[in-house]
Amino acid sequence: AQSVTQPDIHITVSEGASLELRCNYSYGATPYLFWYVQSPGQGLQLLLKYFSGDTLVQGIKGFEAEFKRSQSSFNLRKPSVHWSDAAEYFCALNSGGSNYKLTFGKGTLLTVNP
Amino acid sequence: DVKVTQSSRYLVKRTGEKVFLECVQDMDHENMFWYRQDPGLGLRLIYFSYDVKMKEKGDIPEGYSVSREKKERFSLILESASTNQTSMYLCASSVPYEQYFGPGTRLTVT
DSSP states (O other), X not given: OOEEEXXXXXXEEETTSOEEEOOEEEOSSOOEEEEEEEOTTSOEEEEEEEOXXXXXXXXXXXXXXXXXXXXXXXXXXXXSOOGGGOXXXXXXXXXXXXXXXXXXXXXXXXXXXX | OOXXXXXXXXXXXXXXXXXXXXXXXXXXXXXXXXEEEETTTEEXXXXXXXXXXXXXXXXXXXXXXXXXXXTTEEEEEESSOOGGGOEEEEEEEEETTEEEEOOOEEEEEO
């Protein structure tokens, strides 16, 4: 069965600092991978996705993620965090099946200190 | 832009009531999903639908049912609400491999 693990439940960074959120997955082949962001009281917004090709993908709001097959990881990064980035971040996996179901990690809550 | 709307942002219901949560998408997507979100548990799939009148159980279907009579509308039904169904409910619709989410309904069952 496929699974997604986000090892960090809560991360606190200072505004302007760099950020890396970890995501590890378990799946027998190369999955489709996603990062979503959820601001308080809101639905989820897609930040970026990886299907194939270049393993470094760029997303919205200055985020990027790198797919590393050897480590089964898809970590999210941002070089300089803004206070508005405070939110919960979810990594998700799709196995490519025709039902398009996503398997989500449990999320990482990001706090940004001024 | 894809738009997914949910009928209520906040809802308070009593134990035993029948509850309807409505979701509408405007992009002619075939696949739609209902999730519940609880702190520390992430998003868990309740039901999904891949066509009108077609549905499949997700990971936690117990206590819920769904209805999809029209392509754009997917309803989640709590036949007899219980306090353990207090949660945030999120609807999504999907193009291949990419889901678009509504703003969520925070349901409180007292």
